[in-house]
Amino acid sequence: MSKKILFAEDEEVLLRSLTEILTQEGYDVTGVMDGESAIEQVTKNNPDLILLDLILPKKDGFEVLKSLKAGETTKHIPVIVLTNLESLGDISRALEAGASAYLVKANYDLEDVLKKIEAVLGT
């Protein structure tokens, strides 16, 4: 069975391009464009991995991360933060909140992101 990935990103081009490459690699990707739907989908779908932007409408990435790590059934799901924020405060806040990895979108090629996802999923 293919692994399920939830991708929360409000920029459509980024959502589409990463979804495209992940689908080609055989992953089952669900895209959401705001924080509330991200939490909703996690409980409904129980994904193997979450890709999370930090600036999202309705609920931002930090809030999503907090609520996921507080839930018994959701706290074990690895989260890769994909963002363009890069201040030391943001990075440590996200890692302390339980993110497995922190990637700056502008500095990573799609293939690099793919490799990181494979590493976290162990595929």
Add this chain to the structure above:
Amino acid sequence: MKTRREKIIDQIFFWRECKEYGLSVWVCPNFLFLVMGILTIVGMLATYEISQGFTEEGFAALLVALVALVIFVPGSIIVQSFEKMATANRMKTEFVSIVSHQLRSPSSAVKWSLNLLMGNRLGDLTPKQKEYLDLVHYNNERMIKLVNDLLNISRIEKGELFLNQNELDVAELIKKVVDSLSPLAKSSNINLNFNPPHNGELKVYGDEVYVGVVIYNLVDNAIRYSKKEGDVEVKAFLIEDKKVRVEVKDNGVGIPKKEQALIFQKFFRSKNIAKHQSDGTGIGLFIAKAVVEQMGGAIGFSSKEDEGSTFWFEVPTGQRKSKKTFI
């Protein structure tokens, strides 16, 4: 957003906010205000004490009021103008930081779309299509580098530049930079030379990305500011087992003597350089200096107009005490 409690704490520990924006305590408006208050009180008490001896009560009170006014009015005008400058400076730093973050969004969208197209994941491309996409990619990466440079400036100003301390081979880094810049050198008819010393000799502790940026900026400058044909020579060697010294020598346009003092300032570009290269922001050397100094090293140059420049930097080989350092 800050909560009310955080705001109150900020006001009590006012110097923290000043530090965040690169102001030392001595020029921090809040601190100056405090000093002025104390000075006014001291002045008033002293006047009262002195005047009591030789004049009657009413006149003494008048004198005290007068002295207080003389200290307070010019003092508060000075403090206010300091505050205005500090606010303007802070707004500028925040503006640069916000704009550059906003610019990252579209450039990462372009980057990822290009990755898909150029990786042939959306179908094969003709050579000509690929050639143009390469150009778009090159220019988008240029924009990302520029935005990163701007963000680095605001990080340096806020004292938030974060550098890793890993073991690095400087010669390896130089080789990488020389490889990535050799197309630029070739297209400008420049001979770009680097003779690496024995392998593994030039080890330092630093941040691979930022040390790479320092070397890149120096070599890139040397190529860009060479004349139509020329030589750029990169040297690296060990000094007394304590420091690694890197030198980048060109025989290009050089820097006029009267502008040499300004060369490491941000956004500075020499007047004679503008004629040769319209491309350039005057950010590279500012960042290079901040990185080298944070590593406990030094940076400098010697230059003669129309004959060329040699830029150098030296960084210690030993590990610094703290694992993580901030400017």
